[in-house]
Amino acid sequence: MIRPLVVSFILMLAFPLAAQQSMPPAPYAYRQLDDPVQEAAAQDLMETLRCLKCQSQSIADSDAPMAGDMRHQVRIRIAAGESPDQIRGWLTQRYGDYVSYKPVVSATTWPLFAIPILLLALAGGVLLGRYRRRA
Amino acid sequence: MIAELGLAALWLAAALAALQMIAGFMAVRQGASSELASLIRPAAVVQGVLVTFSFAMLVWLFAITDLSVKLVASNSHSMKPLIFKLSGSFGNHEGSMLLWVMVMGLAGALIAAVEKRLPENTMNATLAAQGVVSLGFYAFLLLSSNPFERLPTPAAEGMGLNPLLQDIGLVFHPPTLYLGYVGLSVAFSFAVGALLTRQVTPNFARAMRPWVLGAWVMLTIGITAGSYWAYYELGWGGWWFWDPVENASLMPWLAATALLHSASVLASRDALRTWTIMLGVVAFSMSMVGTFLVRSGILTSVHAFAVDPERGTFILVLLGIFIGGALLLFALRANTIREGERFALASREGALVFNNVMLSAILAIVLLGTLYPLLTEAFDVRVSVGPPYFNPVGAIFTIPMFAVMAVGPLLRWRQDRIDRIGKEVALFAALVLAALVLVSLLSEIAILPLLGLAFGLGLAVASLMPLRRRKLSRTPLSTWGMIVAHFGVAVALLGMASESAFTEERLAAVEEGGSATVGPWTVVLQGVEPVAGPNWTAIEGRLAASYGGGEARVLTPQSRNFWAPLQQTTESALSTRWNGQLYAVVGDRAADGRWQLRLWWKPFVTLIWYGGLLIALGGVLALVGRVHSDLRHRRLASRIAERRADREAVA
Numbered sequence: 001m002i003r004p005l006v007v008s009f010i011l012m013l014a015f016p017l018a019a020q021q022s023m024p025p026a027p028y029a030y031r032q033l034d035d036p037v038q039e040a041a042a043q044d045l046m047e048t049l050r051c052l053k054c055q056s057q058s059i060a061d062s063d064a065p066m067a068g069d070m071r072h073q074v075r076i077r078i079a080a081g082e083s084p085d086q087i088r089g090w091l092t093q094r095y096g097d098y099v100s101y102k103p104v105v106s107a108t109t110w111p112l113f114a115i116p117i118l119l120l121a122l123a124g125g126v127l128l129g130r131y132r133r134r135a
Numbered sequence: 136m137i138a139e140l141g142l143a144a145l146w147l148a149a150a151l152a153a154l155q156m157i158a159g160f161m162a163v164r165q166g167a168s169s170e171l172a173s174l175i176r177p178a179a180v181v182q183g184v185l186v187t188f189s190f191a192m193l194v195w196l197f198a199i200t201d202l203s204v205k206l207v208a209s210n211s212h213s214m215k216p217l218i219f220k221l222s223g224s225f226g227n228h229e230g231s232m233l234l235w236v237m238v239m240g241l242a243g244a245l246i247a248a249v250e251k252r253l254p255e256n257t258m259n260a261t262l263a264a265q266g267v268v269s270l271g272f273y274a275f276l277l278l279s280s281n282p283f284e285r286l287p288t289p290a291a292e293g294m295g296l297n298p299l300l301q302d303i304g305l306v307f308h309p310p311t312l313y314l315g316y317v318g319l320s321v322a323f324s325f326a327v328g329a330l331l332t333r334q335v336t337p338n339f340a341r342a343m344r345p346w347v348l349g350a351w352v353m354l355t356i357g358i359t360a361g362s363y364w365a366y367y368e369l370g371w372g373g374w375w376f377w378d379p380v381e382n383a384s385l386m387p388w389l390a391a392t393a394l395l396h397s398a399s400v401l402a403s404r405d406a407l408r409t410w411t412i413m414l415g416v417v418a419f420s421m422s423m424v425g426t427f428l429v430r431s432g433i434l435t436s437v438h439a440f441a442v443d444p445e446r447g448t449f450i451l452v453l454l455g456i457f458i459g460g461a462l463l464l465f466a467l468r469a470n471t472i473r474e475g476e477r478f479a480l481a482s483r484e485g486a487l488v489f490n491n492v493m494l495s496a497i498l499a500i501v502l503l504g505t506l507y508p509l510l511t512e513a514f515d516v517r518v519s520v521g522p523p524y525f526n527p528v529g530a531i532f533t534i535p536m537f538a539v540m541a542v543g544p545l546l547r548w549r550q551d552r553i554d555r556i557g558k559e560v561a562l563f564a565a566l567v568l569a570a571l572v573l574v575s576l577l578s579e580i581a582i583l584p585l586l587g588l589a590f591g592l593g594l595a596v597a598s599l600m601p602l603r604r605r606k607l608s609r610t611p612l613s614t615w616g617m618i619v620a621h622f623g624v625a626v627a628l629l630g631m632a633s634e635s636a637f638t639e640e641r642l643a644a645v646e647e648g649g650s651a652t653v654g655p656w657t658v659v660l661q662g663v664e665p666v667a668g669p670n671w672t673a674i675e676g677r678l679a680a681s682y683g684g685g686e687a688r689v690l691t692p693q694s695r696n697f698w699a700p701l702q703q704t705t706e707s708a709l710s711t712r713w714n715g716q717l718y719a720v721v722g723d724r725a726a727d728g729r730w731q732l733r734l735w736w737k738p739f740v741t742l743i744w745y746g747g748l749l750i751a752l753g754g755v756l757a758l759v760g761r762v763h764s765d766l767r768h769r770r771l772a773s774r775i776a777e778r779r780a781d782r783e784a785v786a
Contacts, residue, residue, distance in 0.1 A: 108518060123532075
C-alpha cells in the first residue's frame with residue numbers, strides 16, 4: 001500500500017503534468033527524434049531504463065503514462081545535447097538505482113558480479129579436476 | 136453439486152496419494168513381502184482418474200459460468216466467448232494449481248501403468264516419492280487454495296478475465312508449460328527412487344529418459360508459445376524481457392536440457408551417475424521454485440508477500456521439504472553410488488560434461504539475477520537486474536557452450552583425438568571467423584548480436600555435420616532428433632541476433648490517407664473504424680502495407696477496450712514474409728486528428744520461434760526413436776526367451 005503512494009508522490013514532484021492520467025501524452029512519448037543518430041542513442045538508453053509502474057519492462061516497451069513521460073524526457077534531453085550517462089544520472093538521482101537496468105558495481109550489487117566470477121572459477125575447477133583425474 | 140463432486144474427487148485423490156506414499160515406503164522397507172505393495176500401482180492410476188475428473192468439473196463450472204462458485208465469479212464473465220471461459224478455468228491461481236496436480240496425477244498414473252523395466256523395488260520407491268510430492272500439492276490446493284469454494288450468495292455477474300489473457304495463447308501456453316514442469320516431477324521421483332534403492336543403472340536412465348524428453352519437449356513448446364504470445368500481445372515487439380516469470384520457465388528448461396544429455400550418457404555409457412541424479416533433483420526443484428515465484432505473489436512485491444503470506448509460506452515450506460529432503464538424501468547416498476565408467480577429455484562424454492557445466496552455470500546466473508532483487512528488497516534496497524545484465528553475463532557461458540556443441544556430436548564415445556575431426560573443427564572456426572569479419576565490416580552492430588550471428592551460422596552448418604558419411608535412410612531416428620534440435624538452436628540464435636541487430640522502428644502520427652515508411656515497407660493508413668466484439672469495443676486501423684513497392688497487404692491492428700474488467704489492450708497486426716515480420720500497432724488519436732502508428736520491421740524475427748519449434752521437433756523425434764527401439768528390444772528379448780524355453784522343452 002505504501003509503495004504506490006510513494007511512487008505517485010515522486011511522480012507528482014517530477015512531472016506535475018503526468019500525475020493525472022487523463023492528460024494527453026507528452027509530445028515525445030510517441031514521437032521519434034528527427035536525427036537518427038540521436039534517436040538511436042535515445043532508444044539504447046530507454047531500453048535500459050525501468051518502467052517504474054510496470055512489471056519488468058523497460059520504458060521502451062510500455063504504454064504506461066509514466067513510461068511515456070520518461071521517454072519524452074529522455075528524447076528532449078538527448079536532443080538538447082545531454083549524454084546518456086548524464087540523463088541516467090539525473091533519473092537515478094530522482095528515482096534511485098532501481099530505475100536503471102544497467103549493472104553498476106556498488107555496495108549493494110557486488111554479489112551480482114562476484115558470483116559469476118566465482119562460478120567461472122568453479123566451473124573451470126570442476127572441469128579441470130574431472131579431466132585431470134581421468135587423463 | 137458439480138463443485139462438490141469436484142472437491143470430493145480431489146480429497147479422494149489426496150487420500151490415494153497418501154496411500155501410495157505409505158504403501159510405497161513400506162514396500163521399500165520390507166521388500167516384496169509387503170502386502171500393500173500390490174496397492175501402489177492401482178492407487179496411482181485411480182488417483183490420476185479422480186484428479187482429472189475434478190479438473191473436468193472445474194472446467195464445466197466455468198463453461199456454464201456458475202456464479203455461486205467464488206473462483207468463477209472472480210475470474211469469469213457470462214459474456215466471455217466460450218473458449219476463454221474454458222481456458223479461463225486455469226487462468227487464475229487456484230485453477231492453475233489444479234491443472235498442476237492433474238498433470239502430476241496423470242503422469243503418476245502413466246508411469247504406474249506402463250513402466251515395467253525397472254526392478255519392482257525401485258519402482259515402488261519411485262511411486263512413493265511421486266506420492267509424497269503429489270500429497271504436498273494436494274494439501275496446498277485443499278488447505279489454502281480451494282478452487283471449488285462457494286460464495287454465501289451467488290454473484291450477479293462475474294468480474295471477468297484479464298483481457299491480456301483473453302487470447303488463444305492462454306489455451307496453449309499454460310498447459311504445455313505445466314506438462315513440462317510436472318513431467319520433471321517424474322524425473323525427480325525416479326531419481327529419489329533410484330537413490331533410495333541404490334539402483335543408479337543404465338536401465339534407470341533408459342526408463343527416465345522418455346519422461347525427461349517429453350517434459351523437455353513440452354517446456355520448449357510452452358516457452359516458445361509464451362514468447363510469441365508476449366511478442367504480439369504486449370504491443371511493443373519485445374519477445375523476451377528477462378522477467379522473473381519468464382526466468383521461472385527458463386530455469387527448469389536449462390536444467391532439463393542438462394539432465395537430458397546427462398541421462399543419455401548414463402544410458403549408453405554408464406557414466407555420470409551422481410551428476411544425472413543431481414540434475415534430476417535440480418530440474419524439478421527449479422519447477423517448484425518457478426511455481427513459488429509465480430504463485431506466491433512475491434514478485435509483485437516482497438512486501439505484498441509479507442502482508443498476505445499464507446500461500447507463499449505454504450509453497451515455501453513445501454519447497455523446503457521436497458528440495459531439502461531430496462538434497463539430504465543425495466548427500467547421504469551419493470558416496471554409495473560408484474563413479475561409473477571413465478572417459479577421456481576428448482570424447483563425446485567430455486564434451487557433454489563441459490556443456491552440462493556451462494548449462495548449470497547459466498542456470499545459476501539466471502537464478503541469481505532473479506532472486507537477488509527479491510533478496511535486497513527484503514532489506515529495503517531495490518535493484519534492477521535486466522537484459523543489460525543477463526545478456527552479457529549469460530554470453531560468457533553460452534559462447535563456449537556453442538563452440539563445444541558444434542564439435543561434440545562428431546566425437547566418439549570414451550576416447551577420441553581432436554585431430555581426427557580437424558577438418559570439421561577448422562570448417563566451423565572458419566565459418567564463425569568469416570561471419571564475424573564480414574558482418575562487422577558491412578554493418579555496425581553491437582558485439583552480442585554479432586557473436587550471435589557468427590555462432591548461429593557456424594552452428595547451423597556444424598549441426599548437420601554428423602550426417603556426413605552416413606547413410607541417411609539408416610541414420611537412427613534419435614540421431615535425427617539430436618541434429619534437428621541442435622539445428623533449431625542455431626536457427627533460434629540467428630533469429631534473436633538478427634532481431635536485435637537489424638530491427639527498425641518507426642513511430643509516426645499519420646492522418647487518414649497518409650503514409651509512413653519503415654525499412655523496406657511503406658504503410659498507408661486507409662482509415663480508422665470502430666468495431667465491436669463479444670466483450671469489447673475497439674478502434675481498428677486499416678493499413679495497406681507494401682514491401683519494396685510491391686502489392687499491398689491489408690493489416691488491421693486494433694486498440695481494444697474491454698468492459699469486464701475495464702482495460703485497454705493493443706492488438707498488433709503482423710505481416711509475415713520469409714525474411715521477417717512487419718509489426719503494426721495503432722495508438723491514440725492526437726489533438727490534431729492524426730493517429731499514432733507504431734511500426735517495426737524485424738528481419739528474420741520469426742526464426743526465433745521456428746527455431747524453438749525445431750528444438751521441440753528434435754525432442755519428439757528422439758522420443759519416438761527411443762521408445763520404438765525400446766519396444767523392439769523388448770520384443771526381441773521375449774522372443775529369445777521363448778525360443779530358449781522351446782529348445783529346453785525339446786531337449
